Amino acid sequence: xxxxxxxxxSALPYxxxxxxxxxxxxxxxxxxxxxxxxxxxxxxIYICADDTHGTAIMMSAQKQGISEEELIGRMQKAHVEDFTxxxxxxxxxxxxxxxxxxxxxxxxxxxxxxAGLVVEKEVTQLFDAVxxxxxxxxxxxxxxxxxxxxxxxxxxxxxxxxxxxxxxxxDPVSAFTGATPEVRSATHLFIEIERLHQFLAEWTRxxxxxQPEVANYLAGHFLHxxxxxxxxxxxxxxxxxxxxxxxxxxWYVWFDAPIGYIGSTRQWCDRQGEKFxxxxxxxxxEIHHFIGKDIxxxxxxxxxxxxxxxxxxxxxxxxxxxxxxxxxxxxxxxxGTFIRARTYLDYLDPSYLRYYYASKLSPRVDDLDLNxxxxxxxxxxxxxxxxVNLASRTAKFVEKTGLSTAYPDDGGLFRQAADEGExxxxxxxxxxxxxxxxxxxxxxxxxxxFVEHAQPWVLNKSPEKARELQDVCTVGLNLxxxxxxxLAPVLPRLAEQTAELLGKPIESWAESQVPLxxxxxxxxxxxxxxxxxxxxxxxxxxxxxxxxEGTDASSDRSSDSGQxxxxxxxxxxxxFEDFLKVDLRIARIVEAAxxxxxxxxxxxxxSLGGETRLNVFAxxxxxxxxxxxxxxxxxxxxxxxxxxxxxxxxxxxxxASGPGGKDVFLLVPDEGAxxxxxxx
Numbered sequence: 001x002x003x004x005x006x007x008x009x010s011a012l013p014y015x016x017x018x019x020x021x022x023x024x025x026x027x028x029x030x031x032x033x034x035x036x037x038x039x040x041x042x043x044x045i046y047i048c049a050d051d052t053h054g055t056a057i058m059m060s061a062q063k064q065g066i067s068e069e070e071l072i073g074r075m076q077k078a079h080v081e082d083f084t085x086x087x088x089x090x091x092x093x094x095x096x097x098x099x100x101x102x103x104x105x106x107x108x109x110x111x112x113x114x115a116g117l118v119v120e121k122e123v124t125q126l127f128d129a130v131x132x133x134x135x136x137x138x139x140x141x142x143x144x145x146x147x148x149x150x151x152x153x154x155x156x157x158x159x160x161x162x163x164x165x166x167x168x169x170x171d172p173v174s175a176f177t178g179a180t181p182e183v184r185s186a187t188h189l190f191i192e193i194e195r196l197h198q199f200l201a202e203w204t205r206x207x208x209x210x211q212p213e214v215a216n217y218l219a220g221h222f223l224h225x226x227x228x229x230x231x232x233x234x235x236x237x238x239x240x241x242x243x244x245x246x247x248x249x250x251w252y253v254w255f256d257a258p259i260g261y262i263g264s265t266r267q268w269c270d271r272q273g274e275k276f277x278x279x280x281x282x283x284x285x286e287i288h289h290f291i292g293k294d295i296x297x298x299x300x301x302x303x304x305x306x307x308x309x310x311x312x313x314x315x316x317x318x319x320x321x322x323x324x325x326x327x328x329x330x331x332x333x334x335x336g337t338f339i340r341a342r343t344y345l346d347y348l349d350p351s352y353l354r355y356y357y358a359s360k361l362s363p364r365v366d367d368l369d370l371n372x373x374x375x376x377x378x379x380x381x382x383x384x385x386x387x388v389n390l391a392s393r394t395a396k397f398v399e400k401t402g403l404s405t406a407y408p409d410d411g412g413l414f415r416q417a418a419d420e421g422e423x424x425x426x427x428x429x430x431x432x433x434x435x436x437x438x439x440x441x442x443x444x445x446x447x448x449x450f451v452e453h454a455q456p457w458v459l460n461k462s463p464e465k466a467r468e469l470q471d472v473c474t475v476g477l478n479l480x481x482x483x484x485x486x487l488a489p490v491l492p493r494l495a496e497q498t499a500e501l502l503g504k505p506i507e508s509w510a511e512s513q514v515p516l517x518x519x520x521x522x523x524x525x526x527x528x529x530x531x532x533x534x535x536x537x538x539x540x541x542x543x544x545x546x547x548x549e550g551t552d553a554s555s556d557r558s559s560d561s562g563q564x565x566x567x568x569x570x571x572x573x574x575x576f577e578d579f580l581k582v583d584l585r586i587a588r589i590v591e592a593a594x595x596x597x598x599x600x601x602x603x604x605x606x607s608l609g610g611e612t613r614l615n616v617f618a619x620x621x622x623x624x625x626x627x628x629x630x631x632x633x634x635x636x637x638x639x640x641x642x643x644x645x646x647x648x649x650x651x652x653x654x655x656a657s658g659p660g661g662k663d664v665f666l667l668v669p670d671e672g673a674x675x676x677x678x679x680x
Contacts, residue, residue, distance in 0.1 A: 006044040006286045007279050008034050009261045011295060012051035012096065015075040016060055019082040019341040021353065022324040022331055025368055028357050029321060029431065030290040031088040035489035036428040039509045045279075049094035049101075049264040050076045053240035054253040055136050059176050061239075068239045072097060082341040086350040087492050092271070094264030096256055101263030102241050105256050109243065111310035112191055119229065123188040126154075126166050126181035128174040133237055135166060135174055135181055136253070142169030158294060158323075161221065189246060190229040196305045197227055203304055203314065210300060213365055214320050218300060230302055258303045261289075262312070286316040293320050293365050319431055322367035336544035347539040351491050352379045352531060358433040358490045372540075376531045377668060381632045382437075386444040387483055387494070388527045390451060394476035395501060395524040397456050401470050403502075407478065407515040408471035413450055417443045417482050418513045424486055425509065433490070438627055440486045445631040447479035449590065452609060452675060477502065478515040485512040497527050530670070583639035584655070584679035586669050587614070592626035595647050602626055606636055606652065609676030614638065617650040623664040633669045635679055 010030045013023060030046065037044035052072040061071040072095065080093060094100070112118055126135045137155035144152045146162035154166025166172060167183065174181055193200075204210055204218045233249040234240070240250040262280055269276045279285050291299050299318050307314050323330075326337035344353065356375050359382075360368045407414070420439060427436035456476070459469040481498055488495040488506050499505040501522050590613075591605035600619040607613055614636065635655040643650045658664045669679075 004037075004042045004044075004286060005278075005282075005284060006037055006042055006288060007265065008037075008044060008046050008288045009290065010046075010048050011289075011291045011299075012049050012257055012260050013079055014054075014056075015050045015052045015072040015079075015095075016054075016056045018075075019079055020331070021326075021339045021341065021344060021370070024086060024341060024353065025321060025324050025357060025361075026290055026292055027083060027088050028086065028354055029319075029361055029433070032354070032358060032433065032489045033288075033290070033319075033428070033431060035089075035492065036425075039485075039488055039507075040425065041508065045091040045265075045268060046089065047092050047094075047261055047264045047268065048090050049092075049096055049098075049260040050079060051253065051257045051260065052095050052097040053238075053250075053256060055133055055139055055234070055238060056176075058237065058239040059131060059133070069097070078342075082345075085345045086341065086354070092264050092268035094260065094267050096260035096263065098260075098263050098267070100266040101256060101260050104259050104262045104266070105241055105251055106244060108259060108306055108310040108312075109251070112306070113245070115309050117192050117195060117309065119190050119192060120187055121190055121229075122185055123231065124167065124183055124185050125188075126172060126174075127184040128177055128179055129182050130177040130179045131174065134184070134186065134235060135176075136234065137166050139175045140166035140169060140172045140181060141175050142166075142172035145170055156294070156297070161217075163221075163297060186235040187249070188231050188235075189233040189243065189249060190231055191302075191305070193230050193302065193305050194227040196308065197223070199308060200227075200301055200305060204300055208317065209315060210318055211320060211363065211365060214296060214300065214318075217296070222297070222301065227301070254298055254302070255306075258299070258306075280312050282313060285313060287313055289315050289318045291318060291320055293322055296320055320365050321361070322365050325367055325369045327371060328369055333543070333545040336540035336542075338545075339539060339543045343539060343543050346542070347535050348531065349528065351493050351528065352383070354490050355379065355383055355437070355487075359437045361431065361433040362435075363431045372536050373665070376533060376536060377632075377666075378628075379531045380668065382441055382444070383491075384528050384530050385633060386441060386448055386631050387480070387487070390444070390447055390476055390480040390483070391498075391501065391527065392524060393451055394456055394473040394480070395521055397460050397469055398473040398477070398521045399523055401466075402520045403477065403517050404470050404474040405518045407517050408475055410450065410475040410479075413446055413475070414478055414482065414515055416446075417479065421486070421509070421512050428489060436486075437490075440483060441631060443479070443486070444483055445590070447476065447483070448588075448631065449607070450479070451476050452588075452607070474515075474517065477521065481506075481516060482512050485509065494527065497525070500525070581639075582637060585636055585638040586673045586675050586677045586679065587634055587636040587638070587654075588675045589629045589632050589634060592629040594621065594626060598647060601647065602629070603647070604629070604654065606634070606654070607675050608636075608638060609674065612676070614652040615649065616652045616654060617645060617647060618654050618656075620654075620656065620664050620666070623658075624666070632666070633673060633675070635667050635669065 008030060010027050013019060034044055034046040050072060057068050057071060061068045076095060126140055128135055138153045140154035141151055143150050144157040144162060145164055145168045146157060147160040149157055149159035154169055156163045172181055201223050204215050232252050232255040233243060234252050236248050238250040241256060243249045243251055265279055266276055289299055304314055331338040356378060359378060424436050424439050454472040456469055456472045459465045481502060484494055484498040485506050495506040502516060503520055585608055587606035587608050589604050590607045593603050595601040595603050600621050601617045602621050604616045604618055605613055606616055637653040640652050655667045656664050
């Protein structure tokens with residue numbers, strides 16, 4: 001096994017606010033990647049810290065009547081509690097306001113000075129006369145001078161991606177007081193980053209370091225012309241580290257923030273007795289940064305330039321992700337979709353968000369959408385209906401006997417899933433979690449089909465079939481454990497529960513390749529519960545805050561207002577005897593595919609249990625992807641007269657609600673329902 005040494009970081013959360021579900025896209029993505037590396041036997045450490053300096057921290061502390069140190073101490077405690085609640089494990093979580101970070105700020109600054117890259121300039125800057133302070137880029141808001149988008153920060157536009165200075169904004173206002181800033185002058189220190197242009201052009205063009213779309217973005221937006229000098233100082237008053245050779249000036253937060261990666265690593269090294277240079281000055285260590293696309297500029301131009309100049313190791317890879325939207329829209333406080341991590345934890349299991357994000361994340365810089373209806377369906381279908389269901393339907397039958405002494409014949413299921421392990425591992429390695437989850441759920445589908453066909457609950461009724469029952473459950477539980485190994489980076493709690501059930505911890509990816517035999521089985525304990533819509537609604541309600549005066553503070557979430565009934569009134573009554581003619585059955589979708597040249601149809605193969613299959617054409621193509629349907633339980637009309645279509649014969653109908661198009665919602669049976677059961 002490759003014993004790689006890997007140092008991984010996430011962007012440092014700012015100590016002026018709480019963690020929310022948008023932040024968690026990054027920290028969960030990183031945590032999954034680190035857990036995967038460790039499961040593969042690689043030496044991997046996860047380093048992070050709070051970003052603690054800047055005018056915003058100073059102003060918040062003054063407003064609360066406490067010191068900056070007290071404020072950042074409180075916030076770090078809250079951040080760590082939130083991360084822990086989501087099972088995110090750092091090897092060291094530090095602070096940029098640490099002696100170690102100050103030491104490396106001074107070392108890197110000395111190297112930049114020695115290289116002759118520092119120049120002084122008189123800067124005209126925006127000043128908040130009400131607050132009595134100069135305003136940093138992100139403390140000014142206004143209209144983008146490039147595209148006209150409103151409510152943009154003073155450093156870049158999240159609509160068109162343009163970068164500029166805060167004084168370039170149209171109609172700027174202070175984010176602190178809402179006052180119109182004044183223009184004042186002060187001396188600032190700049191780094192002439194253009195002198196490293198050639199190095200940066202070569203470094204950023206390597207596919208090894210950046211995603212192709214990021215490299216192209218940098219080439220087209222920045223590196224096609226001379227790079228602007230980088231302003232790295234702010235005048236007093238300012239909370240941060242004073243520059244030793246420039247009294248009255250402080251390093252700007254974007255100079256010392258990434259150095260927090262180095263300072264936090266030093267803390268870990270000192271605690272573990274490790275050599276610092278082995279981690280930040282070694283060709284044998286990989287350095288991976290995970291960041292959001294809004295800070296691409298700093299991590300792919302300024303940061304490599306600083307490291308290069310000070311002779312530290314350069315990043316092996318900068319993994320960049322998109323933003324989170326909820327229901328296709330920017331998170332909103334008025335709609336209750338701006339959800340704090342703590343609020344989520346008050347209502348829902350963290351494993352659910354970990355899995356949902358994993359099912360959506362790809363290696364590309366794509367935005368990730370949290371669709372709350374899909375969230376409920378995906379968790380109930382995949383985690384409860386497929387994964388946990390395997391254990392719940394088999395473990396109780398072998399609590400007394402344990403697993404078989406030899407692994408039974410399972411028709412090649414375990415071996416097939418074991419052979420797919422490397423493909424799943426490669427998907428994790430490439431941060432293609434979506435692909436990994438799809439492959440794992442396909443394994444879960446096959447495992448559930450095995451259990452449904454074997455019917456251990458029926459075998460349990462015949463004492464003479466005790467051996468066959470034990471073998472069936474041995475297969476079922478081994479397939480469950482194999483899935484738990486593959487899901488361990490995403491669902492660490494499930495891995496722990498699996499270890500408790502089967503008496504053996506999951507510590508290595510290799511455990512997916514060898515089945516367990518002749519071991520005891522503990523009493524099955526409930527692992528996950530279904531997500532109820534009322535839980536999600538309660539979380540949204542708890543997150544909702546009124547907008548400022550003059551704005552619409554209402555939520556556009558759907559409610560039981562009776563609108564659907566008005567649009568589609570009840571049809572004429574039918575007799576009870578007429579209703580009994582409709583044979584409604586629980587069915588599992590075992591195959592799903594698009595129908596060529598059909599705009600609305602998907603072709604589904606439904607299992608009614610045993611060998612009974614129905615071929616159904618359903619007009620749900622706009623609302624559902626075929627790969628998301630396989631394995632789901634649905635309601636079907638099983639006795640509908642076959643209907644010949646130009647694509648083939650449809651032998652039934654699945655039951656859904658909604659007016660059509662994207663607004664189609666499959667009716668999902670509750671937990672415990674089995675294919676073939678009749679709906680009453």
